Structures are given as structure tokens and as C-alpha cells.
Amino acid sequence: MKKIIRVKNINNYILNNINLDIEEGSITSIIGKSGGGKSTIAKILSKIENFKFGLIQLNYKNDYLNIEEISNKIFYSYLQIVFQDPYSSLNPQRTIFESLKVPCKNLLNLKNDECREKCTSMLSLVGLNDIVLDMFPSQLSGGQLQRINIARALIPNPKILILDEPLSALDISVQSQIINLLLELNKSQKITMIFISHDLHVVRHLSDYIYVVDTGSIIEHGKMYDIFHNPTEDLTKLMVDNYNSIKI
Amino acid sequence: MLLKIEELKVKTEDIILLDNIDLEVNHGEIIGIIGESGSGKSLLAKTLLALNSKNLVTSFRSYNYEDKSYSYDEIKFLRGKHIAMIFQNPHTALDPSANVKSQLKNAILLNNKSENIEHKSIELLNEMGIKDAERCLKLYPHQLSGGMAQRILIALMLAREPSLLIADEPTTALDPLVQEQILNLLKAIVKKRKMGLILISHDLRVIKKYADKTIVMYSSQVVEKIETQKILNHAKHPYTRELISLIPSENIKYKENLKTIKGRILAANEYVMGCRFSNRCLLVEEKCNTKVPELKDSTYRCHF
Secondary structure (H helix, E strand, C coil): CCEEEEEEEEECCCCCCEEEEEECCCEEEEEECCCCCHHHHHHHHCCCCCCCEEEEEEEECCEEEEHHHCCHHHHHHHEEEECCCCCCCCCCCCCHHHHHHHHHHHHHCCCHHHHHHHHHHHHHHCCCCHHHHHCCHHHCCHHHHHHHHHHHHHCCCCCEEEEECCCCCCCHHHHHHHHHHHHHHHHHCCCEEEEECCCHHHHHHHCCEEEEEECCEEEEEEEHHHHHHCCCCHHHHHHHHHHHHCCC | CCEEEEEEEEECCCCEEEEEEEEEECCCCEEEEEECCCCCHHHHHHHHCCCCCCCCEEECCEEEECCEECCHHHHHHHECCCEEEECCCHHHHCCCCCCHHHHHHHHHHHHCCCCCHHHHHHHHHHHCCCCCHHHHHCCCHHHCCHHHHHHHHHHHHHCCCCCEEEEECCCCCCCHHHHHHHHHHHHHHHHHHCCEEEEEECCHHHHHHHCCEEEEEECCEEEEEEEHHHHHHHCCCHHHHHHHHHCCCCCCCCCCCCCCCCCCCCCCCCCCCCCCCCCCCCCCCHHHHHCCCCEECCCEECCC
């Protein structure tokens, strides 16, 4: 299977020698303790934070390009990120349409009426009606806002979606809706997903591969089944034991 | 009985936000409150400490704390010394400009001016499972991990020796290992000090593991009260049963679509004549849309 992202020996003030290979079309989860560096990896992969040493390459049109050499416009058409808190990810003073219009214009160069059409089709993809376009974030629930954030990320038709704890602020019913949506998008749109979470119930359900991060280093990685059934590192064993102890 | 509240109502001019809530907490008991966002869990927690904003009207038939009756305006005298609250994000609850020692000192002095502050601080931190307490006293909040900060916050709350603790989603921001440590710690303290604990969570797995009794809230109302050990097999309200069925079982196939509850929770300003769960209920019948169900046998609110 083709690698869509290759990360070699990344270091910064938190991370030590991070190496990652992300397969095209897969769902790869990054798990670990709070403060271990999971979100920093997400931010580095999405060019929000810098790294000191190492190499991050994207497979762009069958060529591996260093991410710092790719223009932001091309990069963010290729890779998008969804953050944890749906409420703080949208401007409270803008309608949903005004927020969604930004990537339509900046990344796709669409005109106003084309923007509305694009937004409507993206909202329908995440199971929302275009009525929400004229609403403000305060008028919508957490689940609806997280769907809108996913819709916004999907506007440039990205090949890679990074999801940094996208479910932890949501109720279990809404969590299930979003998990179903992610699985559907992975299947139908072949979007590669990097899923950051500390909820092993969700990780177990949707991941193909898992990386375990502790104090800035990757301590273990492998296929989902192997990590859950044959963990080798103490932290992974503890996390799996904890997962088994709180099953209903 | 530690706390007993009857017919608690919170409303704005025309919207009911908490509808006739009855709540009882005994010494040494953990009451779990579970429900969707917007069901009124956090508002209930704030109301118990009279922390509501002035545009809300709060009323109740009775508010008894350790067999003494209080009016809404008198509840503020219970804050901190008798009833303390732990919030979701410990880093925003701690003073970023003061070290642990100074914050603990202030809390201890509020309770007992004659106490040996240093000794009491170390004792409290040891009780929180912090081994290197003397070093910890010198740290500032930004130097603490999420789990450590939550332990310090709990120590601050316990410094005044309250008999009731309200924990509003105390571990949502923490990873499962730290979450388990904090909840185990809270449970041990509650049992040791014979305190009451109101544990608010949207995670049924947490409530199932730690609470003695569970209150299920839905759209401003209590829809079920049940002993937690009976919740899996004896829950009667359709919402509680749906909530249980949402937890993925061992039998769910890898990457298979998960079960969801159809529709959405009614916003507080959406008025219905009947049951507030009727738009999502699988058992709905005509009377559900026209008649408000009462809390049957004081345990569940459903016509069936």
C-alpha cells in the first residue's frame, strides 16, 4: 500500500525522533497519555507548529514532497484538520455560511453563489440541511457544530483528514453519529484519516493502525488487532487493561 | 440525610430550564448524574450552590442540608465550607499566578486560622496520593499535568472539610489512566470521610463504575432514578435504555455503523404538550404527545 505521509526523525521542544508512515486510505490512530505529544504531532503534520530537525513528506501526485516546500494553498487543499472543541473552532460572530465561505474562496477560488452550492453539498455529505448556513454557532448543538467543522474540512476535497480528539466534547449519541460519518467518508471518499484520541473504545472500532506516544516519543506501533491483543510496552498494556476494565 | 431538595425549578421569564427536580444525597454516597449536553446537569450543579445568574428564577419547595432548611439566598453560606465543587478543567479553576502552597494556605486559613498550614498542606497532598508533597507545594499551575492539577484542586476543595462534593465532568479532559486514578481517589475520599459526592458525567461507563445511585436527566427533567447496579438490566425509561444500548458491545463488528438515537434533544425553548422524549422514543403513542408523564413510583417518567 502506498504511503501518503512519511515522517522521519522529527524533533522539537516536545517530540523526540518521531517516525510515522501513514498508508493511503487508512485510519491511523495516535493514542497516549495527556501531555504526551499527540496533539503536537497533529499540529506539526498540519504545518501549524514548526519542527527543528527531521523530514515530513507528502505523497503529492506520486512524488514525495517536503511539506515546507508545498504552498499553503496546495497543502491545505490536500490536508485538513478538525479540532477538539467544536464551539471554539467557528467564529461566533459569523454565520455558518460566512465561515464555510472562507475555504471555498481561498482554496477553490469560487464565486459567492458557487460557494453556497459547495457548502450545501458538503453539509448534505455530513447529514445536515442547508438551513444551518444562515445560523450562528450559538444556535446549533455540539454535534451539529462538529459536523460543520468536518464539512468545512472537506470543502477542498482533501486526501488527508487529521482529527484531534474530535469526539471528547460530545455525548455518546452524537459521538456515534460522528464515528459513523467518519467511517462512511473513509469508505466512500477514500480519505486517509489520522485520528487522535484517548478513547480506546473508539480507537478500537475504527483504526487500521495505532501509534502509541509517551513523553514525546513513539513507544509502540502496529495493526489495531496486535496493539489490543499483544501490547508489548507497559503503557500500552496499562491502557488496554484500563479499556478492558471499563467495558460494560 | 446530607442533602434533600424537593421540587427544584429554574426558569427564565418563559423557559423552564430545570423542571421539578428532587434530589437526595446521603453521607458516604455517590450520586451519578448522567444525560446529554443541554439536559440541565451542569445547571443543576450550579443551582445547588446558588451560582445561577440573576436573570434566572430559582424556586424549590425545600432545600435541606444536614436537616436544616435553607432559602436560595442562604445557600451561599454553604459554599466551600459545606458544599464544594470541582470543575472540568482544573487549569482554569486554579490561580495561574500563585503556587500550590499559597493557594492551599488561603484555603486552609478560610477554615481554621490556628492550624499548622505547612503540616496540613502536606497532609492534604499526601491524601491526594502526591508523594513528593514538599516539592509540589512550590509548583505553579502551568507546571502541573492535568491529573496533578485536578488533585490539587480536589485538595483545595477538601481543605475546608466540606461534607458534600459536586464534581462536574471532573475527568473529561484527562486520559483514561489519569481519569481512573482521579475517580478512584474521589471514591476513596468519599468513603473514608463519609462525604457525599454528586458526580456529573456524560459517560455511562464512568457512572456505572463509580456511582451508588444514578439520576438520568433529559431535556430539563429527571427521567429516571435507579440504583446503579440495576441500571443495565432494570432501567425502565426508554431514554435510559437507549443510552445503555449505545455503548458498543463486544459483539459489534469492527468498523460497523454504531447505533444512534434518532432525532435530537429538544431545546429548552421548544415547548411540547407531552413527553419531552416522545420525538425520539421507539415506544411513542398518542398519549405521549398530549400528556406529560409523571415520575412513576418516584423512579421513572414514562407512560409505560
